[in-house]
Amino acid sequence: MRTIDVSALVDGARFNTFHARVLFWCAIIIIFDGYDLVIYGVVLPSLMAEWGLTSLQAGALGSCALVGMMLGALFFGSLSDRIGRRKTIMMCVTLFSGVTAINGLAQSPEAFALCRFIAGLGIGGVMPNVVALMNEYAPKKSRSTLVAIMFSGYSLGGMLSAGLGMLLIPQWGWQAVFFVALIPLLTLPLLVRQLPESMDFLLRTGQTARAQALLTQAEPSYIAHASDQLHHSVTRNANVSIAELFREGRTLNTLMLWLAFFCCLLMVYALSSWLPKLMTSAGYGLNSSLAFLLVLNVGAIVGAVAGGWLGDRIGITRVLFAFFSCGAVALSLLALKSALPILYLLIAIAGACTIGTQILANACTVQYYPSQVRATGLGWAMGIGRTGAIIGPILGGALHASSLPLQTSFLVFAVPGLVGAIAILVFLRQTSSSRRGKTTKQALSQ
Numbered sequence: 240m241r242t243i244d245v246s247a248l249v250d251g252a253r254f255n256t257f258h259a260r261v262l263f264w265c266a267i268i269i270i271f272d273g274y275d276l277v278i279y280g281v282v283l284p285s286l287m288a289e290w291g292l293t294s295l296q297a298g299a300l301g302s303c304a305l306v307g308m309m310l311g312a313l314f315f316g317s318l319s320d321r322i323g324r325r326k327t328i329m330m331c332v333t334l335f336s337g338v339t340a341i342n343g344l345a346q347s348p349e350a351f352a353l354c355r356f357i358a359g360l361g362i363g364g365v366m367p368n369v370v371a372l373m374n375e376y377a378p379k380k381s382r383s384t385l386v387a388i389m390f391s392g393y394s395l396g397g398m399l400s401a402g403l404g405m406l407l408i409p410q411w412g413w414q415a416v417f418f419v420a421l422i423p424l425l426t427l428p429l430l431v432r433q434l435p436e437s438m439d440f441l442l443r444t445g446q447t448a449r450a451q452a453l454l455t456q457a458e459p460s461y462i463a464h465a466s467d468q469l470h471h472s473v474t475r476n477a478n479v480s481i482a483e484l485f486r487e488g489r490t491l492n493t494l495m496l497w498l499a500f501f502c503c504l505l506m507v508y509a510l511s512s513w514l515p516k517l518m519t520s521a522g523y524g525l526n527s528s529l530a531f532l533l534v535l536n537v538g539a540i541v542g543a544v545a546g547g548w549l550g551d552r553i554g555i556t557r558v559l560f561a562f563f564s565c566g567a568v569a570l571s572l573l574a575l576k577s578a579l580p581i582l583y584l585l586i587a588i589a590g591a592c593t594i595g596t597q598i599l600a601n602a603c604t605v606q607y608y609p610s611q612v613r614a615t616g617l618g619w620a621m622g623i624g625r626t627g628a629i630i631g632p633i634l635g636g637a638l639h640a641s642s643l644p645l646q647t648s649f650l651v652f653a654v655p656g657l658v659g660a661i662a663i664l665v666f667l668r669q670t671s672s673s674r675r676g677k678t679t680k681q682a683l684s685q
Contacts, residue, residue: 250379257456265369266392273396281404282413298636303352307359309625315364316618334361336423343417367617374605387547390598394539495666500624502659508628513635535590542591543598566592567656574646
C-alpha cells in the first residue's frame with residue numbers, strides 16, 4: 240500500500256495537454272463572463288439616449304448586475320466547496336449566458352435591471368470557481384502565470400464586447416450585442432466532458448477512482464494502483480465554514496484582502512461602466528469612446544500576464560502592491576490634459592493596474608487560503624469587494640451628473656488605488672511576520 244501526496248505531485252508536474260485543456264476551458268468561460276459584464280458600458284450611451292435616463296439612473300442600473308455578482312460570489316463560492324466546482328460552474332454558465340441573451344429583449348429599464356441582476360448571480364458565481372480550479376491543477380512554478388493568463392479572458396471578453404459594439408450597434412441597435420451571449424450555451428456539452436472536478440472535492444467525498452484518473456493526467460509519471468491511499472495535505476477534517484477564513488492568524492489578512500478587493504473593484508467598474516460615456520461627453524464620437532474601452536482591456540491583458548510572470552518570480556503580493564500604486568498614479572495623470580497618444584498610453588496603464596490588478600488579487604487570494612476553503616475565501620473576498628463594484632457605477636454617475644470636469648472624475652477614481660496599495664502593504668508585512676513566527680517556533684521545537 241502506498242500513500243500518495245497529491246499536492247506534491249500536482250505542484251511538481253510539468254505543464255502538459257491536461258493543464259492546457261483546463262486553461263482553455265476556464266479561459267473560454269471567463270471570456271464570456273467578461274463579455275457579459277462589460278457589455279453595459281458599451282450600450283450605456285445608447286440606453287441613455289433611447290430611454291432618457293439621467294446619469295444617476297444609469298449608474299443605479301449599472302449596479303444591478305453587480306449586486307447580483309456580490310450575492311452570486313458569496314453563494315456559489317461556498318456552494319462549490321460542498322457540491323463540487325464542476326456542477327457549480329455549469330449552473331453559473333447556464334444562468335449568465337441564457338439571461339444575458341434574454342436581456343436583449345428588454346423593453347423597459349425595469350426589465351433590463353431584473354435581467355442584469357439575475358445574470359449577475361451567474362457572473363459572480365463562476366469567477367471564484369474557475370480561478371480556484373485553475374489554481375488547484377496548475378504546476379506550482381507556473382501557477383500565478385497560468386491563473387493570470389486564464390483570467391485575462393475577462394479582458395478579452397471586454398475587448399470583444401467593445402469591438403462588437405462598434406460593429407453591431409450602429410446597424411442593429413444595442414440589443415444585438417446581448418444575443419451574442421448565447422454562444423457559451425452551445426459549448427456546454429463540450430464543457431461538461433472536458434472540465435475536470437476539483438481534486439480536493441473528489442478526495443473529500445471518497446471518489447478515489449476519479450481522483451486517480453485525473454492525477455494520471457495531471458502528472459503522467461504517476462501509475463495508479465487500486466491500493467493507493469491518496470493524501471491531500473489539507474483535505475482531512477476539511478472545514479468549509481466562513482469562520483475558517485479568520486483562524487490560524489488569518490483575521491487581519493482576510494480583512495486587508497477584502498479592503499483591497501473593494502478598492503480595486505470600485506476602480507474597475509467605475510471605469511468599465513463610464514469610460515465610453517465620459518469620453519463621449521468630452522467630445523469624442525461613440526466609436527472613438529468605445530476604442531478607449533478597448534485600450535483599457537488591452538492594457539489589462541498585458542498587465543495581468545506580465546504581473547503573473549513577475550509574481551512567480553518575486554512574489555504575487557509584491558507585484559500586487561506595485562500595481563495598485565501604479566494604478567493610482569496613472570489615474571491621477573489622466574487628470575492632466577495630454578495629447579491623444581499619451582492619453583491612450585495612460586488608459587492602457589490604468590487598465591493594466593486596475594483590471595490587471597484584480598486578476599492578480601484573485602491569484603493572490605487562492606494561493607493564500609488552504610485548498611478546502613479556497614473557493615470560499617475567494618468568493619467572500621469577491622462578494623465583499625462587490626460593494627465597491629456596486630458603488631463604482633453609481634459614483635461615476637454622480638460625478639457625471641455634477642458636471643465636474645472630466646479630470647476630476649479620474650482624480651476621484653485614483654483614491655481607491657492608494658487605499659488598496661496600503662491594504663496590500665499591511666497584508667505583505669503581516670504575512671512575512673507570520674512566516675517568521677512559524678520559522679522561529681519550528682527552530683525552538685527542534
